[in-house]
Amino acid sequence: MPAHAISPTRAEDYPEWYQQVVRAADLAEPSPVRGCMVIKPHGYAIWERMQAILDRAFKATGHVNAYFPLFIPLSYLEQEAKHVEGFAKECAVVTHHRLELGPDGKLVPTGKLEEPLVVRPTSETIIGAMYAKWVQSWRDLPLLVNQWANVVRWEMRPRVFLRTAEFLWQEGHTAHATREEAVEETLRMLDVYATFAEQDLAMPVIRGPKPAGERFPGAVDTYSIEAMMQDGKALQAGTSHFLGQNFARAQNIRFANSAGVEEFCWTTSWGVSTRLIGAVIMTHSDDDGLVLPPRIAPHHAVLLPIARSDEERGAVLAACRSLEEGLARASFAGEAVRVKTDARDIRGGDKVWQHVKQGVPVRIEIGPRDLAAGTASVSRRDRGPKEREAIPLGALAARLPDILEDQQAGLLSRAAAFREARSVRLGTAREVEDHFADPAAGFAHVHVADEPAIAAMLDPLKVTVRCIPMEGPDEPGTCVVTGAPVTRRSVLARAY
RNA sequence: CGGGGCGUAGCUCAGCCUGGCUAGAGCGCUACGUUCGGGACGUAGAGGUCGCACGUUCAAAUCGUGUCGCCCCGACCA
Numbered sequence A: 001m002p003a004h005a006i007s008p009t010r011a012e013d014y015p016e017w018y019q020q021v022v023r024a025a026d027l028a029e030p031s032p033v034r035g036c037m038v039i040k041p042h043g044y045a046i047w048e049r050m051q052a053i054l055d056r057a058f059k060a061t062g063h064v065n066a067y068f069p070l071f072i073p074l075s076y077l078e079q080e081a082k083h084v085e086g087f088a089k090e091c092a093v094v095t096h097h098r099l100e101l102g103p104d105g106k107l108v109p110t111g112k113l114e115e116p117l118v119v120r121p122t123s124e125t126i127i128g129a130m131y132a133k134w135v136q137s138w139r140d141l142p143l144l145v146n147q148w149a150n151v152v153r154w155e156m157r158p159r160v161f162l163r164t165a166e167f168l169w170q171e172g173h174t175a176h177a178t179r180e181e182a183v184e185e186t187l188r189m190l191d192v193y194a195t196f197a198e199q200d201l202a203m204p205v206i207r208g209p210k211p212a213g214e215r216f217p218g219a220v221d222t223y224s225i226e227a228m229m230q231d232g233k234a235l236q237a238g239t240s241h242f243l244g245q246n247f248a249r250a251q252n253i254r255f256a257n258s259a260g261v262e263e264f265c266w267t268t269s270w271g272v273s274t275r276l277i278g279a280v281i282m283t284h285s286d287d288d289g290l291v292l293p294p295r296i297a298p299h300h301a302v303l304l305p306i307a308r309s310d311e312e313r314g315a316v317l318a319a320c321r322s323l324e325e326g327l328a329r330a331s332f333a334g335e336a337v338r339v340k341t342d343a344r345d346i347r348g349g350d351k352v353w354q355h356v357k358q359g360v361p362v363r364i365e366i367g368p369r370d371l372a373a374g375t376a377s378v379s380r381r382d383r384g385p386k387e388r389e390a391i392p393l394g395a396l397a398a399r400l401p402d403i404l405e406d407q408q409a410g411l412l413s414r415a416a417a418f419r420e421a422r423s424v425r426l427g428t429a430r431e432v433e434d435h436f437a438d439p440a441a442g443f444a445h446v447h448v449a450d451e452p453a454i455a456a457m458l459d460p461l462k463v464t465v466r467c468i469p470m471e472g473p474d475e476p477g478t479c480v481v482t483g484a485p486v487t488r489r490s491v492l493a494r495a496y
Numbered sequence B: 001c002g003g004g005g006c007g008u009a010g011c012u013c014a015g016c017c018u019g020g021c022u023a024g025a026g027c028g029c030u031a032c033g034u035u036c037g038g039g040a041c042g043u044a045g046a047g048g049u050c051g052c053a054c055g056u057u058c059a060a061a062u063c064g065u066g067u068c069g070c071c072c073c074g075a076c077c078a
Helices: A014-024 A041-060 A081-090 A124-134 A179-200 A246-251 A275-284 A310-328 A348-358 A368-373 A393-421 A429-435 A453-461
Strands: A028-030 A037-039 A071-073 A093-101 A107-119 A143-152 A166-176 A206-209 A221-228 A234-242 A254-256 A262-264 A266-273 A301-305 A339-341 A362-366 A375-380 A389-392 A423-425 A443-446 A464-467 A490-493
Touching: A014 A028, A014 A275, A014 A348, A037 A041, A041 A143, A041 A166, A041 A179, A041 A275, A071 A124, A081 A246, A124 A143, A124 A166, A124 A246, A124 A266, A166 A179, A179 A206, A179 A221, A179 A234, A179 A266, A206 A464, A221 A275, A221 A393, A221 A464, A221 A490, A234 A275, A246 A266, A266 A275, A275 A393, A301 A310, A301 A348, A310 A339, A310 A362, A310 A368, A310 A393, A348 A362, A362 A368, A362 A393, A368 A375, A375 A393, A389 A393, A393 A423, A429 A443, A429 A453, A453 A464
Parallel strands: A301 A339, A301 A362, A423 A443
Antiparallel strands: A028 A037, A071 A107, A093 A107, A143 A166, A166 A266, A206 A221, A221 A234, A234 A266, A254 A262, A362 A375, A375 A389, A443 A490, A464 A490
16 A cells, blocks of 8 residues: 555645645546536535534624625626726626527527626625625625625636635625724734634634735725645735725715715625635645644544454444444534544445545444443544544544544644745745745745836745735845835735 | 647547448446455446538548637736
């Protein structure tokens, strides 16, 4: 048997390793439709976990859910100039509404639409159009709405979870009476994302504003959370946009303030997508497959009955049933522990490896020997695949939450240590060039001005300014390219 | 959309250059038996319009043209 369940390993071929993990963990597979993926039950279950946690956080910050149409009239998208520029190149357009059977037996689109419909790449325009109707008075504000939806961006080079033509996400859209309130909302949601990433995904992130060139089309400011993958590349894991009054002006979203004077609203939008699944894979997984932080694992633990004869099987299964009930009464991260018994009639070793590859945080084996000793054999996904610890059956319900907590915290600190080890602070353009000569170079914290001139140095290196980190005090310096004074360092990295 | 590579069983691939019997292997799958606390072994079996279309030919997985799809490198992006 090979030393690792996944081939190639991360060190051998990182992109291929990623695809093999997706396959081995049974998360998703390519579909008959170009650029689109099928998210399989295990992959979707992870998304449902993310949805559940985020949705709670959105509600807790005063947001409500609604749903807006998939189709956006072409003219809506034209309303904001920068927005058009940003999305025009990647839109799917519906031009007909009927199919007719041709003489050759083929279906032919007919019934041409008067105005083509764009399949939403994002919903600012159609939601804005509704907000223009809904908002009249300062009493109608703020408007805090989120939608869970699919969007389509016609991408040239799809990559499962990271970049597909269609993906699932949530998009929050808010309207406020003042600039301050809208900025506060933008930062609040950035914070919700950062907390979610670190607490639930065990994925350390750097939050901060994007340079002008990396802004969302039509935004005044775009903030992102940036995570480091195990190949040293950055992945934008969430964005929050302060849209100023750009969309309000373009779409006439106005309200009468308390003095009775008409003003344009200040709006925001923010989103995270199924890309987070890719982020989790590339942050934690190893050469044996998926590693899931317990908080987003569809199942915290799997019970694996081991038996040879029918008599043994009866006793072992009975023990599993009662253990499953006992464990389900324990709680972790404020929820009931999620356990399942895998009693499928397949070879034990094979079965164990399936759960290793799928990233189940804890495996609990129960066989005749365990029953005789009154214990279970417990393995953790963050340890070696063959390590086991015998834990008394009666103590498991109490121990399991601790093990999960320990694992959740361990994954975060391991990822944080990895990021620190691959982060450097550089002072000259030459140092930047040398640093990124290494294809696996991680993050570089550098003083750079937010100017197009920077691109001349970074483009050949395939490096971008990810964001300007907000944590920590100002650290004035001079741009390594232009020499202009800069108040804070930026994070430079190659990115997904 | 530009450059390169590849489409043969569920997966990984051989066969193609030099056209010719019934198209192969490993893994996986099904059944039975021996096994079973660490990715088992034996026996038997199922599974392929060789990506698709047109052409050349007595004959095409094999040659030609077109087309679709996938992968890698660029441009674009969450």
